[in-house]
Amino acid sequence: MTVLSLPPLDLDAAVAPAEDDSPLRSVSTAVAVLDCFAEEAELGATRVAARLGIAKSTACRMLAALATGGLLERTGSGRYRLGLRLFEYGQLAVDRLMLRDVALPAMGELRELLRETIQLGVVVGTDVLYVERTEAASMNVRFRSEHRRNPAHSSSTGRVLAAGDPALATAILERGFVRYTPFTVVDPQRYRQILATTREQGYATSREEFEPGWSSIAAPITMMRGGRPHPVAALSVVAPTSRVLGHRKPAVVQGVRRAAARVSADLERARS
Amino acid sequence: MTVLSLPPLDLDAAVAPAEDDSPLRSVSTAVAVLDCFAEEAELGATRVAARLGIAKSTACRMLAALATGGLLERTGSGRYRLGLRLFEYGQLAVDRLMLRDVALPAMGELRELLRETIQLGVVVGTDVLYVERTEAASMNVRFRSEHRRNPAHSSSTGRVLAAGDPALATAILERGFVRYTPFTVVDPQRYRQILATTREQGYATSREEFEPGWSSIAAPITMMRGGRPHPVAALSVVAPTSRVLGHRKPAVVQGVRRAAARVSADLERARS
DNA sequence: ACCGTCGTTCCGTAAAGCGGAACGCACTGT
DNA sequence: ACAGTGCGTTCCGCTTTACGGAACGACGGT
Numbered sequence: 001m002t003v004l005s006l007p008p009l010d011l012d013a014a015v016a017p018a019e020d021d022s023p024l025r026s027v028s029t030a031v032a033v034l035d036c037f038a039e040e041a042e043l044g045a046t047r048v049a050a051r052l053g054i055a056k057s058t059a060c061r062m063l064a065a066l067a068t069g070g071l072l073e074r075t076g077s078g079r080y081r082l083g084l085r086l087f088e089y090g091q092l093a094v095d096r097l098m099l100r101d102v103a104l105p106a107m108g109e110l111r112e113l114l115r116e117t118i119q120l121g122v123v124v125g126t127d128v129l130y131v132e133r134t135e136a137a138s139m140n141v142r143f144r145s146e147h148r149r150n151p152a153h154s155s156s157t158g159r160v161l162a163a164g165d166p167a168l169a170t171a172i173l174e175r176g177f178v179r180y181t182p183f184t185v186v187d188p189q190r191y192r193q194i195l196a197t198t199r200e201q202g203y204a205t206s207r208e209e210f211e212p213g214w215s216s217i218a219a220p221i222t223m224m225r226g227g228r229p230h231p232v233a234a235l236s237v238v239a240p241t242s243r244v245l246g247h248r249k250p251a252v253v254q255g256v257r258r259a260a261a262r263v264s265a266d267l268e269r270a271r272s
Numbered sequence: 273m274t275v276l277s278l279p280p281l282d283l284d285a286a287v288a289p290a291e292d293d294s295p296l297r298s299v300s301t302a303v304a305v306l307d308c309f310a311e312e313a314e315l316g317a318t319r320v321a322a323r324l325g326i327a328k329s330t331a332c333r334m335l336a337a338l339a340t341g342g343l344l345e346r347t348g349s350g351r352y353r354l355g356l357r358l359f360e361y362g363q364l365a366v367d368r369l370m371l372r373d374v375a376l377p378a379m380g381e382l383r384e385l386l387r388e389t390i391q392l393g394v395v396v397g398t399d400v401l402y403v404e405r406t407e408a409a410s411m412n413v414r415f416r417s418e419h420r421r422n423p424a425h426s427s428s429t430g431r432v433l434a435a436g437d438p439a440l441a442t443a444i445l446e447r448g449f450v451r452y453t454p455f456t457v458v459d460p461q462r463y464r465q466i467l468a469t470t471r472e473q474g475y476a477t478s479r480e481e482f483e484p485g486w487s488s489i490a491a492p493i494t495m496m497r498g499g500r501p502h503p504v505a506a507l508s509v510v511a512p513t514s515r516v517l518g519h520r521k522p523a524v525v526q527g528v529r530r531a532a533a534r535v536s537a538d539l540e541r542a543r544s
Numbered sequence: 545a546c547c548g549t550c551g552t553t554c555c556g557t558a559a560a561g562c563g564g565a566a567c568g569c570a571c572t573g574t
Numbered sequence: 575a576c577a578g579t580g581c582g583t584t585c586c587g588c589t590t591t592a593c594g595g596a597a598c599g600a601c602g603g604t
Contacts, residue, residue, distance in 0.1 A: 023337065024336075025559095025560070025561090028340070031343065045552080056550090063551095069300065078601095079551090082361055086361040088362070090361060090362025090363065092358075093353070093359050094356070122356065125342070297561085316582065327563045328564095329584080330561080
């Protein structure tokens, strides 16, 4: 499970500061309850209550309500887990982006061309979410597929998107930088410099800044918005460092840029 | 969009009877709000309020709360759509079933063996939800991939699961039968007969009962529960009728049953 | 058989959300 | 250009609703 790759945390401490910046408190806490299941697969009322700092009865009611709504499911022993209705909603959410269907052919060709894993990422908040990933079939080493979500600052996808979106860039800078490896860039000034370089070059790189041994190159997928191209997603190639940043780098850069440009054009064409 | 394949409905009528059988009314209505987006991609406060029969102000607050939680996203013009956090949760939900990862290899082999589209389906409520689908690469005719969810009564997957789960069978019978094609079985007595035959044979069929021209054969994936095998999912082969129910039927039946049995065994082995 | 823990239920209190109406804005048809 | 219509959002008082604490029943380990 993903828990293994996370830093150890006190499960019985109130980690959520109960961020209530909106009305409808019950809905906010209901979402917070869902969030608890992002880290742990199966939870009961007591753990949820402890984690959120709410009464056990409240947690119990929340769980029951979410379960009748199908967002959670009851396991055998009275505990709960994420429900399959969430899968349904999630599929609808990405299907309606009209992005995956358009990008999949280009991703397949790029994978065949480079024989590496190709990712399609979008931004949610200050994180990068990988909506699709096609892996080279006969690879003996596979990128750890547990990572569906990265902080944006340390990934090439996040950089290529932040380079074209000043609001995202400032959000990332305000959020702060977490060091994952000795190579992770955590200096704001250096980060700004990287974004400037990314803007000039039209692609971004990340050298072992999130997972030791793994690097990536990303190019933006854009949509015309107000006459100017605006990045909405990115294609990235992720592989062991020597295979993307070594002598193959020019080929990878050219390949991913062409593929991303093709997806951008197809997206524009599919815009009805 | 999926809307096109649905019967025409009055969008401005209150379709949801406001089923509040649970406490935490706000959470229930919040889930109902999410449900609205299952049928339509983009909605505003007014339409949601009309559809659920609630005040416009209430709908607006709900939408805002769900958006701050990431379950919804704002579009440019003040309307909302399903948020990508739902995709994240949905992926976690299926990943934790430990089902897709186990089934994917067998599905790939079955696809290569039969050169047809293979589906992995589970039951949610009285519907079948397809968690994974691998399509034969060089098929000129593709099954309409918009269908991620079917009513259980008209699909081979639903029958093979209902045959081994009396509770599901009665739920389907109580829910009632909708006719999609001239071939759809809508007689309860005939349906019971089909379930009995399914139990004997160990597989189920559906002959153009949901989509004209398309038929399917399904076999159950089981897990041992209380000493008895209990169906938890099903593999199905879907293709134009002549390709699954014609002279190839014995090969298809044998292939899908073997694959499902292998997944069941792997699932048992992976159970830690 | 005991005790600890968990999920669930009950109940009084107080806060939280509901509905109606008013506001600001964007678009449209004259 | 202008008014009209539709939208999403906000405000406010009243009522409902959900919160928290404690008690209950069940399960499982010792």
